[in-house]
Amino acid sequence: MIELSLDGQLLRVAQGTTVAAALYLGGDGNSRTSVSGQRRAPFCGMGVCQECRVSIDGQRRLACQTLCRSGMQVETQP
Amino acid sequence: MNADVIVIGAGIVGSACAKTLAQRGMNVLVLDSQRGGATAAGMGHLVAMDDNPAELALSRYSIELWQQWAPQLAADCAYRNCGTLWLAANQEELQAAEHKGETLRAQGVTCQLLDAEGLRQTEPMLRRDLSGALKVNGDSIVYAPNAACWMLTQGGTRIRQRCEQVSAVEGNRVRLADGSWLQAKLVIMANGIHASELCPELPIRPKKGHILITDRYPGRIQHQLVELGYAASAHVTSGTTVAFNAQPRPTGQILLGSSRQFDSLSPEVEGAVLARMLQRALDYLPELGQLNAIRSWTGFRAATPDGLPLIGAHPQQPGLWLAVGHEGLGVTTAPGTAQLLAEQLLGEPSAIDPAPYRPERFLHTHELKEQHR
Numbered sequence: 001m002i003e004l005s006l007d008g009q010l011l012r013v014a015q016g017t018t019v020a021a022a023l024y025l026g027g028d029g030n031s032r033t034s035v036s037g038q039r040r041a042p043f044c045g046m047g048v049c050q051e052c053r054v055s056i057d058g059q060r061r062l063a064c065q066t067l068c069r070s071g072m073q074v075e076t077q078p
Numbered sequence: 079m080n081a082d083v084i085v086i087g088a089g090i091v092g093s094a095c096a097k098t099l100a101q102r103g104m105n106v107l108v109l110d111s112q113r114g115g116a117t118a119a120g121m122g123h124l125v126a127m128d129d130n131p132a133e134l135a136l137s138r139y140s141i142e143l144w145q146q147w148a149p150q151l152a153a154d155c156a157y158r159n160c161g162t163l164w165l166a167a168n169q170e171e172l173q174a175a176e177h178k179g180e181t182l183r184a185q186g187v188t189c190q191l192l193d194a195e196g197l198r199q200t201e202p203m204l205r206r207d208l209s210g211a212l213k214v215n216g217d218s219i220v221y222a223p224n225a226a227c228w229m230l231t232q233g234g235t236r237i238r239q240r241c242e243q244v245s246a247v248e249g250n251r252v253r254l255a256d257g258s259w260l261q262a263k264l265v266i267m268a269n270g271i272h273a274s275e276l277c278p279e280l281p282i283r284p285k286k287g288h289i290l291i292t293d294r295y296p297g298r299i300q301h302q303l304v305e306l307g308y309a310a311s312a313h314v315t316s317g318t319t320v321a322f323n324a325q326p327r328p329t330g331q332i333l334l335g336s337s338r339q340f341d342s343l344s345p346e347v348e349g350a351v352l353a354r355m356l357q358r359a360l361d362y363l364p365e366l367g368q369l370n371a372i373r374s375w376t377g378f379r380a381a382t383p384d385g386l387p388l389i390g391a392h393p394q395q396p397g398l399w400l401a402v403g404h405e406g407l408g409v410t411t412a413p414g415t416a417q418l419l420a421e422q423l424l425g426e427p428s429a430i431d432p433a434p435y436r437p438e439r440f441l442h443t444h445e446l447k448e449q450h451r
Binding site for chain 2 (some may be wrong): 035050053059060061062
């Protein structure tokens, strides 16, 4: 198992889990908050729609294109 | 009569014409084919350009009008007076920046030179070894598609809109795709690159451009950042050129341009051109490589041989007026264009000399054609 942090909460997922899947397993499924204040979530799952932008260790990344790693800090707020 | 005025094209120029004429009491019918061109694709940079006196006169005058409109603009027009920094990469370009500053100040445009240290403090994300910059305070940014919509609402019930593709123009009447004709006292063509479909005699060529936008990174840059070589790139008349141009969006996103390509009407994002454009941007903003790009798209500027728009009566078609050929400067110069056109239509004195933009410089008049026979 891999242990990562999702919005400050520890989460354990299986090897090979994408961050997009981790958002559903450990959080409300959302990746970010839009300019207009809406919570947004992964949609296409293949790196095209850009809905699943999320902060990973301080960098903006696509949750659906990133595999979970040990110690990763994932932030969906704001 | 279907209206006093029919405007073809609801981009920034057509919308500005509709607003200005409606506010003078005319009933305006705006027709747009929804095919897009420049307004919805461009950066929306309101910039005083000084490659020749006529370009500066029209852009300076138009920016004044934008500044007058600014307090009334809808919030979603995202108008921000961020200013422009013209970046000098070496001493030669710094001299060019000084010269540019003199030219702008002579026309009443407020600007000041930043030295290398001043530039590093103002925009720390830029590469550290730049020589300085010219800061133009009055330049701004706007979200042009919403600004065009806002202009169309300013005419109240005097502006009506229809989604129609015009298939032919004859003076003061237009034929729609279904074969029916509409007529007005006058017709204004403001449909950018599509103008030459209706009037093949117009010397307009499409110039394709690429744009890319990043995810939100608030505060990384503060001003519209443009390399001093931009104007040279913008005025090349063949091939493909790129120049560094970066804009801080109010959302915190960074909007990146620019590329110019002739003789392509294919809307696809071309990897090779985008790569050149981004390489140029990386030269100026090395940390861009760490940021996440979320979208890229293209648009088409309507370019004329001398880089100036065609504003005025069509010399061969009574009742037909032109407001086309604004290349990459249409968002900036739309208010001035509309004002110049309205003044000519109504026989009023002009705020600036309309002669440099008259279509006659490319199109012979009827009389001339008769004499040549």
